[in-house]
Amino acid sequence: MKHKHISLSDCSLRDGNHAVKHQLNVEQIANYCKGADRAGLDIVEVGHGYGLGASSSAFGVAKVDDETMLSVARENCKTSKLGIHFVPGVGKHSDLDMAIEIGVDVFRIASHCTESNITYRPIQYLKAKGKMVYGVLIMSHMADAERLLKEASGMKAAGADGIVLMDSAGYSTPDVVSEKVSVLHENLGITIAYHAHNNLGLAVANSIAAVESGAEIIDATIKGFGAGSGNTQLEAVVAVFERYGYEMNVKFKDLVNLSLYAESNIISSVPDIKAINIMTGMHGLFTGYGTYVQKVSSDFGVDIFDLCERLASRKLVASQEDIILEEASKMAKGVV
Numbered sequence: 001m002k003h004k005h006i007s008l009s010d011c012s013l014r015d016g017n018h019a020v021k022h023q024l025n026v027e028q029i030a031n032y033c034k035g036a037d038r039a040g041l042d043i044v045e046v047g048h049g050y051g052l053g054a055s056s057s058a059f060g061v062a063k064v065d066d067e068t069m070l071s072v073a074r075e076n077c078k079t080s081k082l083g084i085h086f087v088p089g090v091g092k093h094s095d096l097d098m099a100i101e102i103g104v105d106v107f108r109i110a111s112h113c114t115e116s117n118i119t120y121r122p123i124q125y126l127k128a129k130g131k132m133v134y135g136v137l138i139m140s141h142m143a144d145a146e147r148l149l150k151e152a153s154g155m156k157a158a159g160a161d162g163i164v165l166m167d168s169a170g171y172s173t174p175d176v177v178s179e180k181v182s183v184l185h186e187n188l189g190i191t192i193a194y195h196a197h198n199n200l201g202l203a204v205a206n207s208i209a210a211v212e213s214g215a216e217i218i219d220a221t222i223k224g225f226g227a228g229s230g231n232t233q234l235e236a237v238v239a240v241f242e243r244y245g246y247e248m249n250v251k252f253k254d255l256v257n258l259s260l261y262a263e264s265n266i267i268s269s270v271p272d273i274k275a276i277n278i279m280t281g282m283h284g285l286f287t288g289y290g291t292y293v294q295k296v297s298s299d300f301g302v303d304i305f306d307l308c309e310r311l312a313s314r315k316l317v318a319s320q321e322d323i324i325l326e327e328a329s330k331m332a333k334g335v336v
């Protein structure tokens with residue numbers, strides 16, 4: 001399946017926002033978007049790490065509100081498409097209207113991988129407005145290929161132009177990625193995108209496996225800037241795709257300049273694979289939980305590995321920080 005065209009969806013200004021507790025500022029967004037546009041990146045996703053409408057004490061208050069972030073990005077993305085991430089219930093319907101008004105091109109409507117029916121209404125609404133819409137399955141390691149196909153088929157029937165599989169825990173391995181992406185690609189007949197996290201050091205390998213199995217869009221972030229141990233590193237995956245002979249719109253030289261800009265002006269600490277990232281990754285826990293699990297285990301004086309094991313047995317999905325507290329408190333009281 002060599003020599004096909006791969007599109008890059010750069011989520012540095014959305015997933016990367018997790019890495020700086022949602023504190024990206026207007027100047028960083030404007031300059032990054034200019035550079036991404038110059039580099040020929042296909043899609044630039046912008047916003048709070050948890051998506052549109054998420055800025056709150058529960059998810060973290062963003063430095064810049066959604067409307068300002070998107071307006072600044074819109075002004076500076078002349079060729080690159082502007083994208084957003086939206087989880088129904090985290091964001092409101094009016095957030096989508098605001099994004100339509102600003103001129104967002106690509107809408108990604110997300111749910112936990114077994115709860116996709118909550119995405120149908122916003123997908124239908126956005127399709128009726130003529131927008132490009134992707135259904136996103138978060139924590140995709142928690143469902144097998146057959147179940148993912150069922151969920152994705154529902155999103156397609158609602159009107160989704162494509163499906164994004166997210167390995168939100170950085171748990172997956174290339175063989176499993178290949179199986180899941182192939183099943184979606186062969187049965188759905190719509191675009192498949194893949195979004196990896198690097199907890200086990202497999203983000204680039206998983207992205208390659210996805211492309212070799214039929215994915216046409218790869219999510220990646222500059223220097224891997226994203227939640228937990230970060231995402232697929234954009235510069236690295238583009239270099240590998242070039243070597244393999246895939247066609248892309250992105251210009252590697254301008255991408256390197258963007259990387260240098262981000263290194264000096266955005267990324268205070270380059271994501272690496274810390275022990276906590278490996279622990280959450282091997283237990284299949286949402287990668288964004290890492291720092292919180294560390295804090296809670298130290299606050300309650302409980303063993304971090306045992307806490308991860310208990311959380312895994314509760315099959316936590318993303319945004320369930322309350323259960324982390326509950327389990328740590330039970331452990332501290334000796335409740336089995």
Ligand SMILES: C[C@H](O)CC(=O)C(=O)O
Nearest residue numbers: 015049050138166167168
């Ligand atoms: C809300 C999450 O940050 C979405 C994401 O990037 C993932 O699940 O991975």
